[in-house]
Every structure is written in C-alpha cells, then in structure tokens.
Amino acid sequence: MGKTKVIWACAECGHKQSRWTGSCGVCQKWNTFAEETGVKEVGKRFETPGAAAQPMRVKDVSTSEFRRISTKMPEFDKLLGGGIVSGSLTLIGGDPGIGKSTLMLQLAQRLAEQGLVVLYVCGEESVEQTSLRAARLSVNDDRLYLLSETLLSNIKNHIDQLKPDAMIVDSIQILYKGELPSAPGSVSQVRELATEFMHIAKGMGIATFLIGHVTKSGEIAGPRVLEHIVDTVLDFEGDRQHGYRLLRSVKNRFGPTDEIALFQMGSLGLTEVSNPSVLFLEERMREIPGSVILPTLEGSRSLLVEVQALVAASAFSTSTRKSTGLDSNRLTLLLAVLEKRLGYQLHHSDVFVSVAGGLKITEPAVDLAVMMAIASSFCNRSIDPETVVIGEVGLGGEVRSVPRIENRLREAVHMGFRRCIMPKRNMKGLPQELTKSLHIVGVDVVEKAVHELLG
Numbered sequence: 001m002g003k004t005k006v007i008w009a010c011a012e013c014g015h016k017q018s019r020w021t022g023s024c025g026v027c028q029k030w031n032t033f034a035e036e037t038g039v040k041e042v043g044k045r046f047e048t049p050g051a052a053a054q055p056m057r058v059k060d061v062s063t064s065e066f067r068r069i070s071t072k073m074p075e076f077d078k079l080l081g082g083g084i085v086s087g088s089l090t091l092i093g094g095d096p097g098i099g100k101s102t103l104m105l106q107l108a109q110r111l112a113e114q115g116l117v118v119l120y121v122c123g124e125e126s127v128e129q130t131s132l133r134a135a136r137l138s139v140n141d142d143r144l145y146l147l148s149e150t151l152l153s154n155i156k157n158h159i160d161q162l163k164p165d166a167m168i169v170d171s172i173q174i175l176y177k178g179e180l181p182s183a184p185g186s187v188s189q190v191r192e193l194a195t196e197f198m199h200i201a202k203g204m205g206i207a208t209f210l211i212g213h214v215t216k217s218g219e220i221a222g223p224r225v226l227e228h229i230v231d232t233v234l235d236f237e238g239d240r241q242h243g244y245r246l247l248r249s250v251k252n253r254f255g256p257t258d259e260i261a262l263f264q265m266g267s268l269g270l271t272e273v274s275n276p277s278v279l280f281l282e283e284r285m286r287e288i289p290g291s292v293i294l295p296t297l298e299g300s301r302s303l304l305v306e307v308q309a310l311v312a313a314s315a316f317s318t319s320t321r322k323s324t325g326l327d328s329n330r331l332t333l334l335l336a337v338l339e340k341r342l343g344y345q346l347h348h349s350d351v352f353v354s355v356a357g358g359l360k361i362t363e364p365a366v367d368l369a370v371m372m373a374i375a376s377s378f379c380n381r382s383i384d385p386e387t388v389v390i391g392e393v394g395l396g397g398e399v400r401s402v403p404r405i406e407n408r409l410r411e412a413v414h415m416g417f418r419r420c421i422m423p424k425r426n427m428k429g430l431p432q433e434l435t436k437s438l439h440i441v442g443v444d445v446v447e448k449a450v451h452e453l454l455g
Helices: 074-080 100-113 127-136 152-162 187-204 225-229 276-281 328-342 364-379 405-414 432-437 446-454
Strands: 003-010 033-041 089-094 118-122 144-147 166-170 207-212 232-237 244-252 260-266 269-272 291-298 301-313 321-324 349-355 387-389 419-423 439-443
Touching: 003 187, 033 187, 074 244, 074 260, 074 269, 089 100, 089 187, 089 225, 100 118, 100 127, 100 144, 100 166, 100 207, 100 269, 118 127, 118 152, 127 144, 144 152, 152 187, 166 187, 187 207, 187 225, 260 276, 276 301, 291 364, 291 405, 301 364, 301 405, 321 328, 328 349, 328 364, 328 446, 349 364, 364 387, 364 446, 387 446, 405 419, 405 432, 419 446, 439 446
Parallel strands: 089 207, 089 232, 118 144, 118 166, 166 207, 291 387, 321 349, 387 419, 419 439
Antiparallel strands: 003 033, 232 244, 244 260, 260 269, 291 301, 301 349
16 A cells, blocks of 8 residues: 655646745746645556557558548638547637637537537536526537536546537536545646546547636646647637637647637627738728838738837836737837937837737737837828838848748738838749739838838
8 A cells, every 4th residue: 555645736837846835946936836635655566568559650550530520610620720630639728708618619509510419518607507608609409418517437427428529628627536635626636637538539539628727827727738638729818808809729739830710709609700800900090100000920821900109208207118919028129229220219208019909919020010100109200001011120220031921911912002111031032913912112221111101
C-alpha cells in the first residue's frame, strides 16, 4: 500500500512540489499553488506488453476513416479546416457571458438536424435553465439530449447507453472524478478529466467539445497540459459593448491556426459575418483628422479596419499614452520615431490610439498606419478617405515590407479604395490587375509617407 501525502500543485502550469511557496519556479506566476491531498505513492509497476503497435511507412498509412462533419456554418467550418473531425477533442475558452454556451447550443442544433445524436452535458446549469436558452434560440431537435451531471462515472454510463456522435461538456472545470480527493477545477481534476475525455473521443469516435473557464488575465484556467492534450483550441473573444464576437483558432491539428470567424450577437443568438470589413467600416466618418484605414491579416483572411488617433495638449507634467487594440509598448516606440525623424513635439501631448470596433491587432504591419493617424491628428489635417496605409516601421524610420501584400490589396480593391501607401520593397512583382485598380505609392522612409498623405 502506498502512503498518503500532501502536495502543492500550480494552477497555471501544473508543477508539483512538497510545500507552499509564493511563486511558481516554473511559470513564475504568483499565488497559484493549491493544496492537494490523498495522492498515493506506489512502487514501480512493470506491465507485460500486449499487442504493441508496429511502425508503418508514412505512405502506407490509410486515411480513409478520416471523416469531417460539416456544421452548416461556413465560417465555423473554415475555422476548423473544413468541418469537425470525428473523434476530435476541441477546447473553447472565453470570458463569462461572451456566448460560449450560446454558440455550442446552436452548433448542437446544426449537427442534430443532420441526423447526428448530440449529448450536451450542462454541468453548470440545470436542464430547465438550458432548455430556456434553447427555446430562445429555437433549438428543439429530437436528437439533442441534455444532461445535468458533474460526476464523470455517471456521464460515462450515459455515453455508453446513448452512444452519441458529438458531445459538448459545459464546463470541464465544474466536473469531477470521484477517485480523486481534490475539488472540481483543481489541477489534478482538470488534467485527469481531459485525459478521460480524450480516450472517450478517440476510442468511440465522438467529436467532443470542452468549454473552459478563463483566468483574470484571459488565459484558460487549469494546467497548461490541458491545451496540449486537446486537438484544437478556440479562443472566443470580443467587446461586450460591441455586438460582434471573434472566434480565433489558437491550435489546430486538423487545419490552419490563427484563423478567425466573426459572429454578430443578436436576440436570436449568434449569426455569422461573411464580410467583416463591411462591419468594421460601416460607421467610420470621412474627412476627420486622425483616421486611417489599414488592411490587416487575421489568419488567411484580410480585413480592413480603421485606426484612430487623438493628440491633445496635456494638462499635467506627465503626458498620457493610451492604446486600445494595440500594444502599448509598440506605441511608445512609434512616438519616439515620430519625434526623432519628423521633429513632432509629442512629449507635452496626450496621445490616444484605438482600433475602431474593438479588434486587437498584434502584427507589426500596423506601424505606418498608427504613425500616420498620429501625424494627422497632430497636424489637424485629414487623410484622403479613399486611401489605405500599410507598412512596418523600424527604429531608423525606414518602412519595411509586410507579408502577403496581394491579399491585403485585393481586399482594398474589393471595398472600393483607390489609393495605397505601402512599402516600396513590396511593389516588385505585383499583378497588373492590382496596379490598374489601385494607385500604389511605394515609400521607404516615414518622411515620404507623411509628405504623400499630409503634404
């Protein structure tokens, strides 16, 4: 018999140690250790190998059983790489109230309408509460079953009886395994539950979706091993003040990563947005200082978004720099380049930069658009509303090339824009269809871009 001992496990990375410390030595997070009791230590066990797997040539592996299920939601299918793979395990994370359960109920309805049996495990709510939401969303197919249960062994019994084609677990942090003494949501519980659902999904061919809670910093709660076990990780994000929701593919073993799907939240649930650029630009005002249109990339998709800047005199000795949807450190760097290369006296001014619509942009190709928006607001001169701006800016004020420029320009042409300020190095090899539709101006330094846009 092994003896029982007390260990401390990090809630962020799952690191275990024998005593509590203020910070984790592996992930460097503070106040993340939780006590776990009842862990038994046993001696090493040597198992007699059974029918072991044999190595195969990669060209001899058959993929005939690799089957995808269409969700009848084109944007969601594209996000997953062509549909849901049978036996896959998908993790969906997002802020509370962002619409995870709503999306999963709508997905369950689309799958049930195709003749698939779907089991929805609503551990956080009763079946009555979930049915009220389902009635509001017109989800009422006979092949959709609701189960309000949190004990894993009971859920497995119902899976054996029902044999569903797809399963949704809402959420994994509320379920628990009776053999483990720790509380639901702890590191050991989440790790063991994820492993159990992986075996169920792979062994029975059930397409499984796990809904996960997020921490205050926006990361999925639980050990990092949870994201390693699953096949796909989807991040559901968006601003509650805006009606749209953005579903981003962070990890995908069956398709591309960094793809996005845009949804509009309404009274009847989530509806797909096939042309996001129209949504982001429909409320923009023309001929106002500090506004620039940027063609940015989200996965393989090009979007047109509006970058806004406001430069105002500071009433305090220390000026303010605020950004929404952009990296604040990058904004500080770009302001220093403007002061050094163009002589703009911005150290006595408050600078505010925002991406209209609440979208978050992390690619450096936004640099030139941000600088032109700040320069436009500082000079109080508007930029031609038919112009898009794209380019990465270095510390010396040089404008560097950006990837996949043709996709960005095609989206600008599709939305009716006539002029583009872009890196000079990206002008080589552009198709004639783009050069005829757009008046393209190549710049190699920031000064030339300011001269072209503001005179």
